[in-house]
Each structure stands twice: as C-alpha cells, then as structure tokens.
Amino acid sequence: MTDITLSVPDISCDHCKHSIEGAVGPLDGVDSAEVSIADRTVRVAFDPTRIDLDTIKAAIDDQGYDVAS
Template sequence: MITEQITVPEIHCGHCKSSIEGALQPLDGVLRAEVDVDARSVTVDFDPETIDRAGLIGTIEDQGYDVRQ
C-alpha cells in the first residue's frame, strides 16, 4: 500500500469533498480517499499494483478539478 497526498487548489466546500471522495473510493485498488477541504488536498491509500498516481489524478480531473503536480 502507498499513501499519496494530492494537492487540488480548487477544493473549497463539502460538495468538492463528496465529489472527489465519491469518485475515488469505488476504484479498484483504492483503500481510502479522504479530502481535507482546509488543506485543499486529497490523501489516498492505494495498491500501486492495481492503480497508479496518474489514474488517481485522472479520476480527480474527470470530476472537473485541476491537480497541482
């Protein structure tokens, strides 16, 4: 398992949190996805043999958010 923190500057509310967590949590290999609205970041625990950072970022971007790489 790997833990990644991904910065998403556009996170600002509960809807953002729900949208991003709701998109990430069902993905194969994602064990936990937690958005910190105040820090504007997403912490994800995942299995790197199933999904990679690029896949996580792509999922966040599919929800309409830009990711700081």
C-alpha cells in the same frame, strides 16, 4: 500500500469533498480517499500493483478539479 497527498487548489466546499471522494474511493486498488477542505488536499491510500497514480489523478480531473502535485 502507498499513501500520497495530492494538492487540489480548487477544493472549497462539501460538494467538492463528496465529489472527489465519491470518484476516487470506489476505484479498484484504492483503499481510502480523504479530502481536506481546509488544506485543499486529497490523501489517497492505494495499492500500486492494482492502480497507478495517473488513474487516480484522472478520476479527480474528471470531476472538474486540477491536481497541482
């Protein structure tokens, strides 16, 4: 399992949190996705043999949020 924290500067509210967690959490290979509104980050625990980081970033981008790192 790999644990990463991504910076998503446009996170500002509960809607952002639920939108991102709802998009990333159910992805095959993702164990958990937690958004911090205060820190504007997304912490994701995932299995890199089942899903890659680009797919996770694309799911966030599809919700309208740019991943900074």
